[in-house]
Amino acid sequence: MRPSPGGGRLRARAGTWLAPLVLLLVSAVAAPAAALPATTGAGPAAGPAPAGSVPPPGRSAVWSASLQGMHGTSPDLTVRNIARASVSATSLRVRIGNPYGDRPATFRSATIGLQHRVGEADLVPGSLRTLTFQGRPRVTVPPGGHVYSDPVALRVSAQRNLAISLYAPDAPVNDQTFPPPTPNPPASFLSLGGDHTRDTGDAAYPEEDKGLSAEPGYHPGQLWWVEVVDGRTPAAGTIVALGDSNTAGHDAVGGGDRWTDLLAQRINALPPHRQLAVANAGISGNTVSRQPNPYDPTGHCCGPPAPDRLEYDVFDLAGARHVILLEGTNDLGGGEFAPPAPASQVIDAMREIVQRAHARGLKVVGATLMPMCNPAGSAKETNRLAVNEFVRTGGLFDGVVDFDAAVRDPDDPTRFRDVYHSDCYHPNAAGHAALADAIDLGLFGLDDRKSREGRAA
Known part of the structure; x- marks a missing residue:
């Protein structure tokens, strides 16, 4: 949870949503899958980034969100994270992280596209792109680690919302929340069960506001795993x-x-x-x-x-x-x-x-x-x-x-x-x-x- 600086008001609320969130994040049973291990820098608990993690020239971070901690395990569902580009950009990369995880997080599939309408999970037709990691569609991020995707050929204009969909059942949930949620991005949609990363419509993504929880629906102010575009x-x-x-x-x-x-x-x-x-x-x-x-x-x-x-x-x-x-x-x-x-x-x-x-x-x-x-x-x-x-x-x-x-x-x-x-x-x-x-x-x-x-x- 995200306490207020004073602590008192939100500490009193902690038991009202953090415990249900942990209970709802039930472990999913899934067969292990081979995945490319992440080789990028360590997370915040692991000290300075190693040599080789220097950002490449000619690129700029157009959006970021700092993850707060680990809260439970991902059910068998897809998280469609919504982020807003601060300036126009092409050749987009996404950083996903497991900085607080107590075990590896395997991302079985990941996509990026343009959100069609604010508050809805469907994508602009033709904007869906598959995210790969050194050419592979799967990646395993070790505890304390993060990984950047390969660049994708997608253009986003300033103040346009991106939808980054991640499917990682049974992975430790590294999240970002700031209750009470704001009506604008960052936000996420949690899907019905299964891999819906490639869905361009919103049938599998309920749009009822579910606040800070792990229920399928719309979750303003809540992100899982995604850190940088x-x-x-x-x-x-x-x-x-x-x-x-x-x-x-x-x-x-x-x-x-x-x-x-x-x-x-x-x-x-x-x-x-x-x-x-x-x-x-x-x-x-x-x-x-x-x-x-x-x-x-x-x-x-x-x-x-x-x-x-x-x-x-x-x-x-x-x-x-x-x-x-x-x-x-x-x-x-x-x-x-x-x-x-x-x-x-x-x-x-x-x-x-x-x-x-x-x-x-x-x-x-x-x-x-x-x-x-x-x-x-x-x-x-x-x-x-x-x-x-x-x-x-x-x-x-x-x-x-x-x-x-x-x-x-x-x-x-x-x-x-x-x-x-x-x-x-x-x-x-x-x-x-x-x-x-x-x-x-x-x-x-x-x-x-x-x-x-x-x-x-």
């Missing part, structure tokens, strides 16, 4: 948003998109060769510093701390050029399994992330931490203000986005403005729009005038 694109690289629930999209209620999606839409107003793709590496409940997770001691709730997933979730992404770092709320807030962290712990983690990113040639934009409803003068609020002062004036970052100033209530800066409020830790859809609007595209070397003129008109 990259391709050849006229864009000049990728911005990776590294963060927690406020980047993943938790509680972005109100029918809108996440701030990362809205940032991509702003960038789409620029000429193609002046664009940058946007990849979302948010995990709800994630911490920026190395510490026990405040909400879950199992290691399958909220992903590894940000420094321990840099290689996997940022550096491995093709075309990565910039990072937007929005993390620290979970550290400062604390929870049942970890006390609130001091500002110095968060700042030290930020220093490490920036230092390592700079060593890889990436620039890092720091984002200030948004209100948390902690009383003025309290230790938590004092630490948040200290972190924000460092982000604004410490000289560590290549640029700064003041998200705190964009959404705080001027009459009570410990809280969101009512129009942007979802709960004490998360902005609603209007708040996500305000965050996207607060980002100066000049921080990434982009001319922002046309983007702002278009929105003003």
Whole structure:
């Protein structure tokens, strides 16, 4: 599950959906099948990526989602994952992963196509492509591993949804969820029983909203195994948003998109060769510093701390050029399994992330931490203000986005403005729009005038 930074509200809900999810993910009995073993880099729990995992030149990640942990075993069904391309691209590759698995995951078949209509599982006629791995349709990904597919001849336009269908019965489920779900991608459809990866229609994919479960149906905010889509694109690289629930999209209620999606839409107003793709590496409940997770001691709730997933979730992404770092709320807030962290712990983690990113040639934009409803003068609020002062004036970052100033209530800066409020830790859809609007595209070397003129008109 994806706890909120405060932990209390969603911890109370954990027993209401996580236990049913584990029970529903019953093991499927299937005959073993020969499959090509994955040879790509290790997952986040296995340390730095090995030599040879350097992203190829001429490609950029046009979409990503960071997996959170392992939750049960896949039934005998197909998962049609829905992802939205941030920029146009061709020659698409897909990365699928088993980063938290306790055993190998065998993918017996995999396809990619263009989703025909939002909220429905059918594909654009003629868009279905088979995914292969070193020329073979099957692949086995070891525990802690991931694998990229071979490129496929498929073109996707900016803001168009892709459907990546995976059939892996009896495989450990590595997932990404951010309850309560948003109405927009990421999302998935779980099929009726069997291999439906090659279905172009939706007869085998019920479209009733089943929330966070393993029942056949529509599952907004939920993905299995799929992590990255990259391709050849006229864009000049990728911005990776590294963060927690406020980047993943938790509680972005109100029918809108996440701030990362809205940032991509702003960038789409620029000429193609002046664009940058946007990849979302948010995990709800994630911490920026190395510490026990405040909400879950199992290691399958909220992903590894940000420094321990840099290689996997940022550096491995093709075309990565910039990072937007929005993390620290979970550290400062604390929870049942970890006390609130001091500002110095968060700042030290930020220093490490920036230092390592700079060593890889990436620039890092720091984002200030948004209100948390902690009383003025309290230790938590004092630490948040200290972190924000460092982000604004410490000289560590290549640029700064003041998200705190964009959404705080001027009459009570410990809280969101009512129009942007979802709960004490998360902005609603209007708040996500305000965050996207607060980002100066000049921080990434982009001319922002046309983007702002278009929105003003």
